Amino acid sequence: GENVEQHPSTLSVQEGDSAVIKCTYSDSASNYFPWYKQELGKRPQLIIDIRSNVGEKKDQRIAVTLNKTAKHFSLHITETQPEDSAVYFCAATPTGTASKLTFGTGTRLQVTL
């Protein structure tokens, strides 16, 4: 089955700096890679996703890059703000009628003033 590794487990940045979270996956059949943000005690919420036919996707301050050859994908957050503080999860799955997402173990991002 799929195995997703996520690094770092914790990340502290100053407000305004950039943050980068990296994930690697093992199953070459995976072609859908979402990123979720989870605030304390809340549900995970999708913030951005990418499919294997695309190398990069951007949405305002958030971007995701994918390297299929190396089987890794990364989340980039620019101009970080205190409200970006949360736990971020990457995931991977082959697409289909039911996507069996395999999640990374999460990165706790702390944006300090």
Place this chain on the structure above:
Amino acid sequence: DGGITQSPKYLFRKEGQNVTLSCEQNLNHDAMYWYRQDPGQGLRLIYYSQIVNDFQKGDIAEGYSVSREKKESFPLTVTSAQKNPTAFYLCATQGVTDTQYFGPGTRLTVL
């Protein structure tokens, strides 16, 4: 997200008891999922269902059971066979796109 409800929000179980967690959706999504989240860990798939009256085991199905009698509902029973059930349980749904949407979760504690 607002179309997925989970109840109760908090649940306490005595050892040896079975408990059932509710997940209801009004999004008309075919696929539904149950995940378990432990502190400091990612989400692990317990069971999933692509269609009414059909479901498959995920990665950690032992000690859990589900049913899918209606499209809108996918209840999860935590049985006494699950020896360490204290966790945050999340239900998710998926429609015609690849995106999974999560409910607000149920926090289960064993007394």
